[in-house]
Amino acid sequence: MFSIKISGTGIYTPSKMIPTSSINEMVGEDITHWAIDKMGIEVKKISDPEEAASDLAVIASRQALQKAGLNPTDLDLVIVATDTPDYLSPATSSVLQCKLGAKNAGTFDVNCACAGFVTALDTATKYLLTDKSYKRALVVGTYAMTKFLNWKDKVTAPIFSDGSGAVIIEQTEEGPGYLASKIIADGCFYDYLGVYLGSGAVPTPEYIEKGLHLVRYNKRYPDVNTENWPILVRDTLKKADLYPEDIDMILYTQVRKYTIEEVMKSLNLPMEKTYMVMGKYGYTGSACIPMALNDALEDGKINKGDIVVFCSSGGGYAMAAYVMKWV
Amino acid sequence: MKRITKIISTGLKVPDKILPNQYFNEFFKEDVGTWLEGMVGQKERHVLAESESVSDLTIEAALMALNEAKVTPEDLDLIIVSSDTHEYISPPTSFVVQGKIGAKNAMNFDLNASCASFVTALSTADRWLKTEKNAKYALVIGQYGMTKYLDWNDKYTATLFADGAGAFLLKTEETDEETGILDSVFTADGTYFDYIGVFGGGTKYPLDEDTMSKGLNKLRILKRYPPDINSKNWPILTRNLMEKINKKLDDINMIFFTQINLTTIKEVMFNLNIPLEKTHWVMDKYGYTGSACIPMAVHDARVQRKLNKDDLVILVASGAGYAMGAIALKWSL
Numbered sequence: 001m002f003s004i005k006i007s008g009t010g011i012y013t014p015s016k017m018i019p020t021s022s023i024n025e026m027v028g029e030d031i032t033h034w035a036i037d038k039m040g041i042e043v044k045k046i047s048d049p050e051e052a053a054s055d056l057a058v059i060a061s062r063q064a065l066q067k068a069g070l071n072p073t074d075l076d077l078v079i080v081a082t083d084t085p086d087y088l089s090p091a092t093s094s095v096l097q098c099k100l101g102a103k104n105a106g107t108f109d110v111n112c113a114c115a116g117f118v119t120a121l122d123t124a125t126k127y128l129l130t131d132k133s134y135k136r137a138l139v140v141g142t143y144a145m146t147k148f149l150n151w152k153d154k155v156t157a158p159i160f161s162d163g164s165g166a167v168i169i170e171q172t173e174e175g176p177g178y179l180a181s182k183i184i185a186d187g188c189f190y191d192y193l194g195v196y197l198g199s200g201a202v203p204t205p206e207y208i209e210k211g212l213h214l215v216r217y218n219k220r221y222p223d224v225n226t227e228n229w230p231i232l233v234r235d236t237l238k239k240a241d242l243y244p245e246d247i248d249m250i251l252y253t254q255v256r257k258y259t260i261e262e263v264m265k266s267l268n269l270p271m272e273k274t275y276m277v278m279g280k281y282g283y284t285g286s287a288c289i290p291m292a293l294n295d296a297l298e299d300g301k302i303n304k305g306d307i308v309v310f311c312s313s314g315g316g317y318a319m320a321a322y323v324m325k326w327v
Numbered sequence: 328m329k330r331i332t333k334i335i336s337t338g339l340k341v342p343d344k345i346l347p348n349q350y351f352n353e354f355f356k357e358d359v360g361t362w363l364e365g366m367v368g369q370k371e372r373h374v375l376a377e378s379e380s381v382s383d384l385t386i387e388a389a390l391m392a393l394n395e396a397k398v399t400p401e402d403l404d405l406i407i408v409s410s411d412t413h414e415y416i417s418p419p420t421s422f423v424v425q426g427k428i429g430a431k432n433a434m435n436f437d438l439n440a441s442c443a444s445f446v447t448a449l450s451t452a453d454r455w456l457k458t459e460k461n462a463k464y465a466l467v468i469g470q471y472g473m474t475k476y477l478d479w480n481d482k483y484t485a486t487l488f489a490d491g492a493g494a495f496l497l498k499t500e501e502t503d504e505e506t507g508i509l510d511s512v513f514t515a516d517g518t519y520f521d522y523i524g525v526f527g528g529g530t531k532y533p534l535d536e537d538t539m540s541k542g543l544n545k546l547r548i549l550k551r552y553p554p555d556i557n558s559k560n561w562p563i564l565t566r567n568l569m570e571k572i573n574k575k576l577d578d579i580n581m582i583f584f585t586q587i588n589l590t591t592i593k594e595v596m597f598n599l600n601i602p603l604e605k606t607h608w609v610m611d612k613y614g615y616t617g618s619a620c621i622p623m624a625v626h627d628a629r630v631q632r633k634l635n636k637d638d639l640v641i642l643v644a645s646g647a648g649y650a651m652g653a654i655a656l657k658w659s660l
Contacts, residue, residue: 052531053529053530053531078515083418083419084417084529084530085529085530086529086530087524087526087527087532088411088412088413088416088476088524088525088526088528089411089439089441089524089525089546090439090441090520090523090524090646090647090648090649090650091411091440091441091648091650092529093515093517094517094519094520094647094648094649094650095648096517097516098518098519098520102517103516105515106447106514106515107440107513107515107517107648107650108440108444109437109438110436110438110439111413111419111436111437111439112419112421112435112436113417113422119434119436123451123455126451126454126457126458127454129458130453130457130458131454131510183434184434185421185422185425185434185435186425187422187423187424187425187427187430187435189426190422190426193418194415194418195415195416195417196415196416197416197534198412198413198414198415199380199412199413199414199473199475200380200381200382200413200415200423200475201414201415202475202476203544208534208539213528215417314418315417316418316419316422317418317422318434318435318436
């Protein structure tokens, strides 16, 4: 019986960087304590006006292919996880397939808000597990939320950045690799946070003038992550007969440093067993977990045989977790 | 015993408002109806009213499928909304659907492969159910609300596109019988990504004065596809699928295609040497409903008693971008 391994990772972060503290002036309030101390977001990374979500994804994908020692034509499947697509239609995965020249790959986009990457990784894993003709898949999280940013909004302006993270997964005979995954959702929060623009909210000039097409934080979330992440992690591990103490590295959606600290405490894990990148990359939604993975690997924090967990949440909301033994 | 995934019910919903060809003859002050009926196969289409939204249709189609199978929303383990006309850019429409129908145990996401979304989502749901041992029910919905993006003065797009939703409810079980979803094939050619789409509003052309003044917030055909793109590729895709499931074209009982053009479907049936009775079309009454058209056509064929248990059913889809998918089912109803 074969399993699934991650054979390459890549990231892209835009070169344009501003310190989060510079947002104070734009929003007319000192958000430093909240954004930097609590959220852990020290800088914002902002893509160029001509860079779309697919442009960020192409660079991260090429790097992942290179590390996996593969050509774009070796790919059987390309899945883009994003809620900041290039276009409303067609899918960003079509654009990425073209720009990469991955002409043998089937393509689709997955949108599960910021839980998109782990959901897409899980989906790609299931394609590879159930169909011999899918040997290698590219899964990319790409995020260009600054295009939808209201720079005067003190809740969203300090948080969101742009970036992309990509992984290559392959069938492997080397060991267990993928072990288990679980996704939970509560769609009752769909109108709390989002980019309310689409066939259900067709933009009129008035809508745009009021900035209603931009990312909006309409209602305050209860602290769903602190409460649900430990439960989700335990439930997912249980499917593989594992416990929190078995974890060697756990990577979370990089939205709030304070939440990650709380959850690590709740799981009774030392902070060395997680890795955070929101300090240097800002919050990059569906891209942040593969970005954290890439850097944790480069930093030598993940070794062969390690139990690695991804735990993500997306506003609206959905939570996805994925457990693997690093091959 | 092996784990199989089968379709246990279907649903369909279209808006009440109907636009017949005659409406466009009058609107454009020329005869567009002859071409629409003769070449495309369309007589009328349903469009969303200003106060209606695509997820309203999605929810109705979903509830119809759930009611038929007497499955409750709480029983669902997975919901995939397949579309390129989502309610919002973020969050996914699947959250809206899950929240509104109260499917509190269902993980869910949106899948976009343009008009090939539904077939891709169906294969994705099949793989989820086959690998997640505790999961039992999945709901896959194709939704289309493209009229919200139409430039009503553009006669090529305004006349073709319509709104609707179609749903399949899937159940997994352990059996020795070879039934349900058999296999799928996908192919894509992204070099066509900038041909047709709703290009404005995302991260490439954010909604600003420039995007609006160029009309990129509407559905646009920027370049013309080769006219034979589907008639050339659908037979290849179908043959590849038949090879993968080790069956002959003669074994097909019913084959459904993306409902973009009746002339193309007839050409493909001729090319595959399959009699025309073995396909079914709904563009005559529903117009072109993109990612929703295949489940809508299947549902309609069921209502007309054209599907029997154990029939070999093939679904062939293509979507802008360009993405294609085909899936084989042994019909289980």
